[in-house]
Amino acid sequence: MDSKTTRKDNMFIRICRYFRSAEGSAYYFILPSILLLLIFNVIPLFVSSSMSFFDANMTLDKVNYVGIDNFVKAFSDSRFLNSLKVTFIFTAIEVPVQVFGAMIIAALIAKNNITNKFFRAIYFLPVICSATSIGIMWKMILHSNVGFLTYALSSMGLGRINFFNNTHLTIFVVTFISIWRSFGISAIVYVTAIQNVNASLYEAAKMDGAGNLRQFINVTVPSIRPTFWYILMTRLAGSLQIFDIVFMTTGGGPNYTTESTVSYVYSRAFSSEASMGYASTMSMILFVIIMTVTVLLYRRMNAEER
Amino acid sequence: MKRKIIAFVMLVVMAVSMLSGCGSAAKEEKKAESTVNESSAKTSNGEEVKKDDPITIKFWNGFTGPDGDQLVELVNRFNSENKYGITVDMDITASLDEELSSAFAAGEGPTLLLSSSAYRFTYGQYMQNISDIFDKTNLNKDDFIQSYIDYCSEDGNLYLVPFQIVSFYLYWNKDLFSAAGLDPEKGPATWDEYLEFAKKISDPSKNVYGSGLCYGYNYQMAHVIQRFGGLAVTKDGGSWKANLEGNSGYADFVNTYKKLVDDGDNPLTDDTDSMMTAGQLGMTINGPWLTGGMDTAGINYGITTIPTGAAGSMNSCEVLGFSITTAASDAEKLAAYRFIEWWNTTDANGNCAALEWSLTNGYPAYLKSLMDTDAYKGNAKVMSMTNTDTSAPSDFIVDASFPGINGIINDVLPQFIQPVLFDNADAAASLANVQKIADDITAQYN
Structure with missing residues (x-):
C-alpha cells in the first residue's frame, strides 16, 4: 500500500x-x-x-444551435422592447408605492391593539388569495360595462370609465391591482421591524421633544433600514417578473400596453409558437437585468451597514 | 448507527415521495376499465367474429369538463359491449400537453389520442398515418363530410378521424330584437343586415349594444375576418404565402369594426361574454360553450351560422379527432380502429356514440348519415349550427395544413386590428406591417 x-x-x-x-x-x-x-x-x-443559444421546440426533438441569433432577434423585436418598457413602467410605479407606502401604513398600524390587528388582517387578506381569483374579482368590479365600480361611478355622473380597454389608463389599473394584492406582505414585514425597534430610542426622542412625525423620520426609518432594503430588493425582483395579474386581467392588452416581459416570454413559449429557445433567451436577458439590479442594491445595503 | 440508517432511509423516501407528488397533484384522472373474457362473439351487425387476444389500449384526452363524464360513460359502454376483448383505459388529464411531450420524449405515449387536429403540427412525427382505417374497418369514407377529412389529412395521408366539429356561431338576443322592432326569430343573414340590426338595437340610455365584436377574443376575430377577406395563409406554387398586405376584405372588416365602436353600436371591450349573458348585447359571435352561461342567465336567444361575407361560403371550424400514436403496436392500432369504428357506427337499436355526443354537447355532425336521422333533425340547436352546404371548405383562417396557425391567430391578427382600433392607424398600413410578421411565420415552414 x-x-x-x-x-x-x-x-x-x-x-x-x-x-x-x-x-x-x-x-x-x-x-x-x-x-x-x-x-x-x-x-x-x-x-x-x-x-437560449438554440432554436428549440417544445418537445426538444428539433434543437439547432443558433449562437447569439436569439439575442440579436430579441433586441430587434419591437414587442420584446415594448414589453421591457411596460415592465419598467410597472416597476417604477409599484416599487416606490410598496416600499414607502407600506412603510407609512406599517407605522400607523404598528401598535398592538385590536383596531390595528384588524387592519393588518385586512391588508394581509389579498396576499393569501390566488392571482386567478383576484384577477376575476377585479375584472368583475372594473368591467367596462357590467362592472360594479364602473356602474357606481357612472351613476354618480362621472361617466363610464373603460378601466381595462384604455391604452393610457389600463397599465395603472393593473399596477393598482398588483399593489393591492401584495401590499399586505410588505406592510406586515415593516410592522415586525418597527415593533423590534428599541423602545428606549422613542423615549429618548420624546424627552428631546420629538413629535410622532419626527420620531418616525429620525428613529423608526433609520432603525428599519435593513428591512427597507430587503423589501426594496424583493419587490423590485417581483415587479420585474410581473405575469399572473396581467395574464388574468388584460392578457397584455389593449394594444400590448400591459404586455410585460414575462407575459411575452410565456406567449413565445406556449401560446403562439413553441419557441423554447427564443423564450429562454428573453428570460435570460430579464434574469441578467434582475440580477444586476439586485447585486447593486445588495452592495449598497452592505456598504451602509459597514 | 442503526438509527442514523433508518433516519437516512426515511429522508430518501420523503424526498422521493415529494418529487413524485409534484407530478400527480394537478392531474385530474378519470378511468374507465372493464374486461371482456369471451372467446368468440358477434359484431353489432350480427357478424360472427373470431375474438382476438384480450388487449388494453391507453386513450388520452383533455376532456376535463362535464362532457368528460359522458366520454367515460361511452368508453365504459364500449368496454362492456365490444366483442373483441378490447379494454380502453382512458386517462382524462388537464395537462395533456405536458404529459404528451414528456411521454413522447421518453419513447412512450398512449395508443389513442383525442385532440385538436392542430396537434399534428406539434406532435406530427408521433402520429401514425391511419388512411387504411377505411379498409380495415366497416367505416364508410364517403359518409364523412369530405372537408373535415381533408382538414385532418396532409399530403393525402389521414392522421385523425373526426370526432367533434368546433365552430363559432352568431347568437342573438330575441328580447332585444323584439324591443328594436326586429323579427326575433330571424338572425342576420348578411353583414349588411348585421350592421343594420346593430344600429337598431343599440340604446346608450340602457347601456345596450347591438353588436358584440371583441378585439381581445382572437378566435372570434379570426372567424369573422375570414368571412371578409378569406384565408390569411394559403399555398402558392408549393410554398406558403401570407395574404395580408393589400387584403381589402381584412381592411374592410377592421374599418367596419372601428365604425361600430365609434358609433356606439359595439362596446370597446375585451369581454363580451359577460355582456351577452347580462342581456346587454343584441348579437355576438362565439362557440357553443356560450349557451351554458346564457341558459343559466335565462337569456332568450337564437343561434345561426356566421353570415357569409365577401369571401364566399365557408365553414370555418376546428376539427377534433382521434389519432393513433407511434407508441402503438399493430395489435393496439387495430384495437383503436375498432373503437373508432364503434364510435361512428349505428347499432341495431339505432344507438351511435357519435350521434349521442353531437346532440348532448351541441356540436354539428360530421357524418352525413347522422344528419339525416330524425333525432338530429329534431334538435333545433344542432340544426341551427349545421352548415347544410357540405361542400363548403372547412379551413379556419389559414389553409388547414398550415402549421403556423397559432402565430397567425395570436400574433398577426391582434397586431393588425388593435393599432387601428386604439391608435387610429391606417388599415392598409397596419396590414403592410403585419405582412412582415406573417412572412416570418410562413418562412419557418417553407
Missing part, C-alpha cells in the same frame, strides 16, 4: 466520520431541500441559459 492510497483512505474515513458527527448529520435533514433546489431551480437555470 503506497502513501497516496493511505491518504485517500484517510480522507474517506474523515468524510465518513464528519457525516456521522452531529454537525455533519444535519446535511441529511436538508438533503430533500437541496434535491428540490437542484431539480427545480439550479438545473432549470443552467438548462434555460444553455437553451
Whole structure:
C-alpha cells in the first residue's frame, strides 16, 4: 500500500466520520431541500441559459444551435422592447408605492391593539388569495360595462370609465391591482421591524421633544433600514417578473400596453409558437437585468451597514 | 448507527415521495376499465367474429369538463359491449400537453389520442398515418363530410378521424330584437343586415349594444375576418404565402369594426361574454360553450351560422379527432380502429356514440348519415349550427395544413386590428406591417 492510497483512505474515513458527527448529520435533514433546489431551480437555470443559444421546440426533438441569433432577434423585436418598457413602467410605479407606502401604513398600524390587528388582517387578506381569483374579482368590479365600480361611478355622473380597454389608463389599473394584492406582505414585514425597534430610542426622542412625525423620520426609518432594503430588493425582483395579474386581467392588452416581459416570454413559449429557445433567451436577458439590479442594491445595503 | 440508517432511509423516501407528488397533484384522472373474457362473439351487425387476444389500449384526452363524464360513460359502454376483448383505459388529464411531450420524449405515449387536429403540427412525427382505417374497418369514407377529412389529412395521408366539429356561431338576443322592432326569430343573414340590426338595437340610455365584436377574443376575430377577406395563409406554387398586405376584405372588416365602436353600436371591450349573458348585447359571435352561461342567465336567444361575407361560403371550424400514436403496436392500432369504428357506427337499436355526443354537447355532425336521422333533425340547436352546404371548405383562417396557425391567430391578427382600433392607424398600413410578421411565420415552414 503506497502513501497516496493511505491518504485517500484517510480522507474517506474523515468524510465518513464528519457525516456521522452531529454537525455533519444535519446535511441529511436538508438533503430533500437541496434535491428540490437542484431539480427545480439550479438545473432549470443552467438548462434555460444553455437553451437560449438554440432554436428549440417544445418537445426538444428539433434543437439547432443558433449562437447569439436569439439575442440579436430579441433586441430587434419591437414587442420584446415594448414589453421591457411596460415592465419598467410597472416597476417604477409599484416599487416606490410598496416600499414607502407600506412603510407609512406599517407605522400607523404598528401598535398592538385590536383596531390595528384588524387592519393588518385586512391588508394581509389579498396576499393569501390566488392571482386567478383576484384577477376575476377585479375584472368583475372594473368591467367596462357590467362592472360594479364602473356602474357606481357612472351613476354618480362621472361617466363610464373603460378601466381595462384604455391604452393610457389600463397599465395603472393593473399596477393598482398588483399593489393591492401584495401590499399586505410588505406592510406586515415593516410592522415586525418597527415593533423590534428599541423602545428606549422613542423615549429618548420624546424627552428631546420629538413629535410622532419626527420620531418616525429620525428613529423608526433609520432603525428599519435593513428591512427597507430587503423589501426594496424583493419587490423590485417581483415587479420585474410581473405575469399572473396581467395574464388574468388584460392578457397584455389593449394594444400590448400591459404586455410585460414575462407575459411575452410565456406567449413565445406556449401560446403562439413553441419557441423554447427564443423564450429562454428573453428570460435570460430579464434574469441578467434582475440580477444586476439586485447585486447593486445588495452592495449598497452592505456598504451602509459597514 | 442503526438509527442514523433508518433516519437516512426515511429522508430518501420523503424526498422521493415529494418529487413524485409534484407530478400527480394537478392531474385530474378519470378511468374507465372493464374486461371482456369471451372467446368468440358477434359484431353489432350480427357478424360472427373470431375474438382476438384480450388487449388494453391507453386513450388520452383533455376532456376535463362535464362532457368528460359522458366520454367515460361511452368508453365504459364500449368496454362492456365490444366483442373483441378490447379494454380502453382512458386517462382524462388537464395537462395533456405536458404529459404528451414528456411521454413522447421518453419513447412512450398512449395508443389513442383525442385532440385538436392542430396537434399534428406539434406532435406530427408521433402520429401514425391511419388512411387504411377505411379498409380495415366497416367505416364508410364517403359518409364523412369530405372537408373535415381533408382538414385532418396532409399530403393525402389521414392522421385523425373526426370526432367533434368546433365552430363559432352568431347568437342573438330575441328580447332585444323584439324591443328594436326586429323579427326575433330571424338572425342576420348578411353583414349588411348585421350592421343594420346593430344600429337598431343599440340604446346608450340602457347601456345596450347591438353588436358584440371583441378585439381581445382572437378566435372570434379570426372567424369573422375570414368571412371578409378569406384565408390569411394559403399555398402558392408549393410554398406558403401570407395574404395580408393589400387584403381589402381584412381592411374592410377592421374599418367596419372601428365604425361600430365609434358609433356606439359595439362596446370597446375585451369581454363580451359577460355582456351577452347580462342581456346587454343584441348579437355576438362565439362557440357553443356560450349557451351554458346564457341558459343559466335565462337569456332568450337564437343561434345561426356566421353570415357569409365577401369571401364566399365557408365553414370555418376546428376539427377534433382521434389519432393513433407511434407508441402503438399493430395489435393496439387495430384495437383503436375498432373503437373508432364503434364510435361512428349505428347499432341495431339505432344507438351511435357519435350521434349521442353531437346532440348532448351541441356540436354539428360530421357524418352525413347522422344528419339525416330524425333525432338530429329534431334538435333545433344542432340544426341551427349545421352548415347544410357540405361542400363548403372547412379551413379556419389559414389553409388547414398550415402549421403556423397559432402565430397567425395570436400574433398577426391582434397586431393588425388593435393599432387601428386604439391608435387610429391606417388599415392598409397596419396590414403592410403585419405582412412582415406573417412572412416570418410562413418562412419557418417553407
